[in-house]
Amino acid sequence: MTIAGPQSAVAARLPGAWALGLLPPAGSEPVPATSLADPGWTAAVLARRARGQGTADRRVLATVWWYSASSVLLTPALAGLVTGVPLSGRLADQVVFLAPGPLPVAAVADGPGSADLAADLRGSLAAVVSAVAEAGGVRERPLWAIATDSLANRLLAFGQAVGDVARATALAVPLARSVGAPLPVPRYEDVGGNRFVRRASCCLIDRTAWGATCTSCPQRPPAERRALLEGITRRA
Numbered sequence: 001m002t003i004a005g006p007q008s009a010v011a012a013r014l015p016g017a018w019a020l021g022l023l024p025p026a027g028s029e030p031v032p033a034t035s036l037a038d039p040g041w042t043a044a045v046l047a048r049r050a051r052g053q054g055t056a057d058r059r060v061l062a063t064v065w066w067y068s069a070s071s072v073l074l075t076p077a078l079a080g081l082v083t084g085v086p087l088s089g090r091l092a093d094q095v096v097f098l099a100p101g102p103l104p105v106a107a108v109a110d111g112p113g114s115a116d117l118a119a120d121l122r123g124s125l126a127a128v129v130s131a132v133a134e135a136g137g138v139r140e141r142p143l144w145a146i147a148t149d150s151l152a153n154r155l156l157a158f159g160q161a162v163g164d165v166a167r168a169t170a171l172a173v174p175l176a177r178s179v180g181a182p183l184p185v186p187r188y189e190d191v192g193g194n195r196f197v198r199r200a201s202c203c204l205i206d207r208t209a210w211g212a213t214c215t216s217c218p219q220r221p222p223a224e225r226r227a228l229l230e231g232i233t234r235r236a
Contacts, residue, residue, distance in 0.1 A: 003022075003023060003024070003108055005110055005111075006080070006085055006086075006087055006109070006111070006112050007022060007076055007079075007080075007087055007108050007109055007110075009083075009085050010022060010076070010079050010080050010083050010085045010087060011023055011079075013083040013085070013162070014079060014082075014083060014158060014161045014162065015161050015162075016161055020075065020079070020157060020158070020161060021071070021072050021075045021105060021106040021107065022075060022076070022079055022106065022108075023106060024097040024105070024106040024108065025097070025099065025105055025106065027099075028097035028098060028099050028105055028106065029097065029098045029099075029102065030095045030096075030097055031095065031096050031097070031098055032091075032094075032095060032096075033073065033091040033092075033093075033094035033095060033096050033107065033124075034091045034092060035096075036069060036073065036091070036096065036127075036128045036131065037091060037124075037127035037128050037130070037131045038131055039130075039131045039134040039135045040135075041131075042062075042065075042131045042132055042134075042135035042136075043135040045065065045102060046058060046061040046062055046065060046135055046136060048101075048102060049061055049064075049065065049101060049102065052101055053208040053209065053210075054208055054209020054210065055207065055208055055209065057207065058135070058136045058137050058138075059136055059137060059138050059204070060204045060207040060208060061136060062132050062133070062135060062136020062137070062138050063136065063138060063142070063143070063146070063202075063203060063204040064203060064204055064205055064208060064211075065132065065136075066128075066129075066132045066143050066146055066147075067146055067150075067203040067204075067205070068103060068104045069096070069104045069128070069132075070125075070128075070143075070146055070147045070150040071104075071150040071153065071154060072096060072104040072105065072106060072107045073094070073096065073104075073107055073124065073125075073128065074089075074121070074147075074150055074151055074154050075106070075107050075154060076088070076089070076094060076107050076108065076109035077089035077109065077113065077117060077120070077121060078151065078154045078155055078158060079154075079158055080109075080113055081117065081155075081171060081175070082155065082158040082159065082162060082167075082168050082171070083158075083162070086112055086113030086114075086117070087109040087111075087112065087113050088109045088110075088111040088112060088113050088114065088120065089109075089113065089114075089117055089120035089121040089124055090111075090114070090120045090123070090124060091123075091124045091127060091128070093109050093110055093111040094107050094108065094109050094110070095107065095108050095110070117175070117178075118175060118178030118179045118180075121175075121179050122179045122180060122183075125144070125147050125179070125183065129143045129144060129147065140182070141182055142201060142202075144182045144183050144184065145184055145200040145201035146201040146203065147183060148176055148183050148184045148185070148186050148200055148201070149186070149197055149199045149200055149201050151172060151175070151176060151183075151186055152169070152172050152186035152187070152188065152197040153197050155168045155169050155171055155172050155186075156168065156169055156188070156195060156196075156197060165195050169188055169195060172186040172188070173185055173186060184200045186200075187200070189226075189229075191226060191229040191230055191233055192229075192230055192233030192234065193233065194229075194232070194233045196216060196229055197216065198216075198218075199216050199217070199218050200218065201218070202217060202218060202219055203217075215228045215229065215232065216228075216229065
């Protein structure tokens, strides 16, 4: 599927735009991003995902959903920030695309960014975090931690795409501070010449039927986590 408008210019500047979630895959289902802020809609999505996740635990379903959805939701605005072509971070200006599952795989902003990206992101994240927390029966603070890890991961991925990781990841802390609490400040760590996100959140994927503990999971002992990251660096 092709796109028009300002996001097409952003996608043209980012190698691998398809894999980065800037171009919707063929056959994906478009959904207004405002739907993600609806607790009833979100609860229905969690119920649809339960069989594939192999769990009926609403807390796990909500957390794993937000792990994917937050990354996709932040994609247009952060890609615009890295490429210098501002894209809107407002829910009303975005369409999210779902693959079967349903699984969020891409988002398209149909408007340019405003003068206050941080305020737009704060409003969007607060609205969706509230809906996910209500639908999943979870506290909001862990969901904000997932959001900050998504922000950090997206900027890292876009930095890798444009060949300037240092510049892209340097945007993370100032942006998060501008968004403000309860969004934690993102963190990175360099291991063997490669940069990784030092995560603030646990995605609970290992509580699903198919998931395993993430290499960078903050629940791992620090020495174990670093050894695993060093292994990734050696294989790269």
